[in-house]
Amino acid sequence: MKETIGFPRALLYYYYYPAWRSFFESLGQTCQVSGKTTKAVIDSGIRVTVDEACLPVKAFHGHVLSLSGACDRVFVPRLVSVEKKAYICPKLMGLPDMVRHNCKGIRQIIDPCIDMSRNSRAYIKELYATGRLFTRNPLKISVARRKAKQAYEVFVRLLQAGLTPIDAMAKQDFHLLQYFRDSGTSCNTLSRHDEDVRSPIIGVLGHPYILYDSFLGMNVLDRLHLMGAKVVTMDMLQPAVVEQAAAKSQKRVFWTIGRRLLGAGYYFLMPGTVDGCLQMSAFACGPDSFIGELLQQESARSKQKVPFMTIIVDEHTGEAGVLTRLEAFMDIVERSMLR
Template identity: 40%
Template sequence: MPLKVGIPRALFFYYYYPLWKRFFENLGAQIVVSPPTNKSIIDAGIKCAVDEACLPVKVYYGHVTALKNKVDLMFLPRLVSLERKTYICPKFMGLPDMIRSNVKDLPTVIDTTFDLSKNSSSIYRPAREVGHFLESRDRIIDQAWDDAEEFQKEFEDRLYKGHLPCDVLDSLEKGKELPVTCNMKRMCVAVVGHAYNLYDTHISMDLIRHLKNMGVKVITPDIIPTAVSDAYANRLPKRMFWTMGKRLLGSVLHYIDEGKVDGILYVEAFGCGPDSMIEDLSARYVRRDRKIPFQVLTLDEHSGTAGVMTRLEAFVDMISWRGVS
């Protein structure tokens, strides 16, 4: 019987699921992913998370709770830095400790630290540490890793062709065809935010689908190659040291420069420290360099579909009144 490795459907899942799925499967494990976020997952997360946690972290707790009795190993890596001199939000760094101290009866936890802040090419060391939970031979682990990185690259290439991560992940999980990307829409809106907020349909109240149903073409930072958003972020007067912040703000600067989007909707989670700064900087650059509608939508566990829909409709109407329809 293969060992079952649990991957919570939250946070880094929306960026790196293809990589980890392929890596663990190459090493003979069976992957178990928690179900899509629902009310009971959120309620379980709120019950055991610390009060100060942002919504996505609370949701992560809920997914761990949903998985813990179904797997032999729980994958809860400590993501510190994935590129040189740039860091992931501190909440990611503390996740394994926070989960351990608040969620009881966990299976064996894979809590390997990924810190590439000093040397981006040192990825094999933590990859081997993870691999050793399933396989003792480094050579086999390295091969599994190289193949998984190729698979992740294929996933990212599909994003850069204009497909949203939610569609690509769906096609990977269920073997579904990717939807045809359509450019014939009444307007184009950039929805900017962390992938775990945008594509978790429960957290986001399915806002991407609602916008599409209103005839809006939706683009997000995830379909912009990292090299492009990095190049824009490098124009900032000060170096941005958050990986995700660099990506979001770099994308906004790209949209401003390219001039193809009719409005920008910034989606943030209540309690997110990095977003309070990135959102404010984004708004300032939009106001200064290209006066298109810019709206912030803050989500928390009390957000309701009706309220979000009203905001979306008002935003789309505002863009229409400016002569785009």
């Protein structure tokens, strides 16, 4: 039977929705994404979560609640690990339990456990178990799995070609091959000498669910564009560049996104890569608190300083305050470019 699967537009939706959508659509299901984050969504999430939860987790709950009545089941995966010897934040590991406990009106949750830390067999078993909710035909599930993998690979290529996840998702629907033919490239190791040398290049760090959510991220990417800056996020860098820079850390960071943030941050703070580095962080985020500290230390150590600023967002952050800080930051960047 055809069902509607609800996808909260929050947390790792920004990385994995293209693959998830492809998987469920290949099995003949309809995908329904919650609307954009608004104050009402955040407020409803805050009402059902504990105070200690970080803002993105509160927002996730708000998105789940907004799907109530609009779908047959809500997709809330238990994300443990997406690569060997590295893990996702524990709050994402416990997400299905939190949602079940906090969102009473939600009828059914699909919660496969994604754990690739040891081998891929357990993960494949989970995919088949999820597929069997809709078909008894293993061949169909196998095709859905292959299509999801292809969709994800194309999505990653688009990110590395310089698109944000939002733009990449839109591009995936339209004229994809034409896009690659026109752009002729799939990677972008940064070079300040490429083009547009007068525009400041700002490296922006942050979890995807903050940066690309215009409400949580206070539209920072658009604001920087409007201020004349060229923006580069960690997702636009080649993984090898990020890994190489992250290896500078004395101890390997075992959080997947934390390690990427640190690597991209170290790379952005190298003189000659970008003109300024901005970190967007969530209040009450454990991994961000020490990544931010390590980057502050790196910035302080560097002789040829790249301007570096951290903005911490929570449910009380106002746009006016963020705008003032951004303007001051861009003034510093422009002055440092004159040196």
